[in-house]
Amino acid sequence: MKLRIHVTLKPGVLDPQGKAIEHALSGLGFAGVEGARVGKLIELEVAEGVTDDQVDAMCRQLLANTVIENYRVERG
Amino acid sequence: MKLRIHVTLKPGVLDPQGKAIEHALSGLGFAGVEGARVGKLIELEVAEGVTDDQVDAMCRQLLANTVIENYRVERG
Numbered sequence: 001m002k003l004r005i006h007v008t009l010k011p012g013v014l015d016p017q018g019k020a021i022e023h024a025l026s027g028l029g030f031a032g033v034e035g036a037r038v039g040k041l042i043e044l045e046v047a048e049g050v051t052d053d054q055v056d057a058m059c060r061q062l063l064a065n066t067v068i069e070n071y072r073v074e075r076g
Numbered sequence: 077m078k079l080r081i082h083v084t085l086k087p088g089v090l091d092p093q094g095k096a097i098e099h100a101l102s103g104l105g106f107a108g109v110e111g112a113r114v115g116k117l118i119e120l121e122v123a124e125g126v127t128d129d130q131v132d133a134m135c136r137q138l139l140a141n142t143v144i145e146n147y148r149v150e151r152g
Binding site for chain 1: 082084097100101106111112113114116119120121123125126133137138139
């Protein structure tokens with residue numbers, strides 16, 4: 001079973017990588033970019049028996065830093 | 077308008093960060109994890125007039141390294 005875990009910075013947390021992208025895009029001549037935030041996309045291949053609770057524990061213990069990051073799990 | 081750009085390593089490209097996650101999860105006692113790959117999730121806030129072609133150009137010129145990475149744009 002394939003899981004997609006989106007890890008994003010919480011609103012208000014400074015994102016220098018996002019700011020760099022914003023400036024680089026405007027430097028390359030792309031107008032209309034009003035904001036950029038960078039997160040992680042973790043694709044896990046797990047056995048069928050793995051439960052939602054287990055995936056949640058993986059996120060909280062290793063994959064996301066819940067002090068500054070949110071995560072969202074997508075199945076399939 | 078909000079865009080989500082998923083940047084993932086092409087199949088076959090070595091992913092040490094994914095391997096580290098795989099080993100760490102098994103070290104933490106999570107069974108059933110058969111693979112992990114790590115990519116980037118870039119959230120762009122763009123003006124309404126920005127076209128698909130322009131977004132595609134942003135990805136090819138800056139956001140993804142198309143030699144080793146695939147990208148997928150999601151609107152909304």
